[in-house]
Amino acid sequence: MTSFVQDQWYVAAYAREVGRELFSRTVCGESILLWRTRDGAVTAMSDRCVHRRFPLSEQPSHLAGDTVVCGYHGFTYGADGVCVAVPGQTRVPRTARLRSYPVAEQDSFVWVFIGDPARAEGTRIPRAPWLDRAGWTVVSGMEPLAARSSLLVDNLMDLSHETYLHGGYIGTPEVAATPITTEVDEEAGIIRVSRHMADAECPPFYADSTGITGRITRWQDIEFTPPCLYVLHSRIAPAGVLPNPDGTDPDAFHVEVVYAITPETESSTHDFWAVARDFALDDEAVSEYLAKSNRTVVLQDVTALDALERVIAGEPDGHQELSINIDTGGLAARRMIARMAQR
Missing domain, CATH: 2.102.10.10 (Rieske [2Fe-2S] iron-sulphur domain)
Known part of the structure; x- marks a missing residue:
């Protein structure tokens, strides 16, 4: 089945x-x-x-x-x-x-x-409007993953791995050290995971694309619509710079990182990725840098998840896992997807 x-x-x-x-x-x-x-x-x-x-x-x-x-x-x-x-x-x-x-x-x-x-007509298609909207520039690609789609969902819902797997690109110590908040919106069918860092090191991915030097305020707000669309709302600004009370945020850089997670088979996945930005819109050098850097990050995930698939496929059913606070988003996603599959 x-x-x-x-x-x-x-x-x-x-x-x-x-x-x-x-x-x-x-x-x-x-x-x-x-x-x-x-x-x-x-x-x-x-x-x-x-x-x-x-x-x-x-x-x-x-x-x-x-x-x-x-x-x-x-x-x-x-x-x-x-x-x-x-x-x-x-x-x-x-x-x-x-x-x-x-x-x-x-x-x-x-x-x-x-x-x-x-x-089909009565089933909502998840949205990622930044990928086709004026005022945003997008780089994108797709990498084949020799692992089940649930492993990619786990990976994306817990960004603490950036500190260890993606150091030198997007990971800094603050990502793993900062607690998360998790919200499950059952009515909308969306899981939200947020990590707000008030004073963080600026990783090369953002320093080299925005020109920011020094410490930053870094927000990571995830919205996952099971079973297949993931959006990371990323906000980067100099440390101490927060949005205005009226909700405008002119002094920050915004990046929308989108993943479409499409199962190919029971043990392989199409990993569609896209990075949309609201700055340096016509700068080809920035586009080339973000495309190359994000693909490198994706391939690091691919290598890790392919290895994990081999381990899981070779182990007997019922192997134990240990989950902690950083896993609340991923566990919520598992539960929601399991209920959808049962229905």
Whole structure:
């Protein structure tokens, strides 16, 4: 039995990845074919021909107008997944149709709905508006993770690991030393974890991108919408600088770090990451620096989580874990995801 949360929207790709070439990605164990029609709309369907299961993303399969032609025997499908032509006969079998997935473009992502298509319209797609909003500049990427998605959720909900795993990039002693607050909003389906550091060392990730020298005020406010969208609201300012009473914050730098956590299989994950900033908007050097640095940080996580997956996969069920205060956000996420899976 699958452990994937069904009847949910998941990120399948960045919008920039999907065009007039057949493109495939596995989401929650389902191989999905993505492509754009001639008018630019994204369509999503099963990446397996109904005839002999040939992957439609493999050459010599190709697009012919707004149809997909299987490169093995020529079965041809419309944008709705319905077969419109088969070789050697004029009658198309009534059951010759691919599974079609509800699909949506939002906030630079292509989302697909996994589960009962009839429930898609009534299911909210989580938002990350900074990725496609004026006044923000974004760098982004995706790294494959040879580990189950729950390990990435644990990793992101507890940022104390920055001090140890990401020292020299984003980690400083204050991150691990500062207590957190955790709030679970059951009605909204959001878990919030906050860590506010009043006087902290400025890590290279922020010093080299903002130009701040000396100590900083550093806020980390996490919002996680299970099962798949994580946002870290990061605020950086010189030590002692706080937002104005009216809520404006002109003397700080703001970074929105977004992760779309998409299970590929039971033991592998697509780790989509993006960093949006409200400063140095047209500075290509800053963009290049943040892209390179954040990818390095992501790859450090990948290495650690891949190792952890190997350990867990090789241990008998029922191994013990020790959890402490820093794990409250991650444990809340586990509980909420487990309830969603049961439903």
